[in-house]
Amino acid sequence: MPDDLVNMHGVPVLVCTADGQTLRNEQDALDVIGDAFGHQARWVAVPAARLDDAFFRLNTRVAGDIMQKFVNYGIGMAVVGDISPHTTTSPALRSLVLESNRGRHIWFVKDIDDLHNRLKEP
Numbered sequence: 001m002p003d004d005l006v007n008m009h010g011v012p013v014l015v016c017t018a019d020g021q022t023l024r025n026e027q028d029a030l031d032v033i034g035d036a037f038g039h040q041a042r043w044v045a046v047p048a049a050r051l052d053d054a055f056f057r058l059n060t061r062v063a064g065d066i067m068q069k070f071v072n073y074g075i076g077m078a079v080v081g082d083i084s085p086h087t088t089t090s091p092a093l094r095s096l097v098l099e100s101n102r103g104r105h106i107w108f109v110k111d112i113d114d115l116h117n118r119l120k121e122p
């Protein structure tokens with residue numbers, strides 16, 4: 001199943017499928033960002049299952065590298081799904097999620113409905 005462009009409150013969002021390529025590094029992020037540009041999306045919803053386990057281990061720097069690419073290219077990134085197994089064991093990751101969710105570029109949401117509601121907020 002291909003990724004799908006969805007309009008959420010006037011915001012074009014590229015919703016990635018769970019069975020797509022795993023995001024392991026900056027190049028994988030650039031591939032998704034390129035797809036977002038091709039669809040004229042302003043946000044990308046990435047299922048948590050598509051993120052390599054190294055993303056959730058902050059000492060690997062994978063999360064920072066991937067997230068920074070999205071910020072640099074002006075595309076919002078929403079990690080969609082339950083990441084509690086990772087945040088339960090990592091206070092640093094838990095802090096990153098809380099801080100990211102206060103911002104306007106990277107969000108961690110429980111599901112697509114949660115993203116839809118966040119984009120509706122002024």
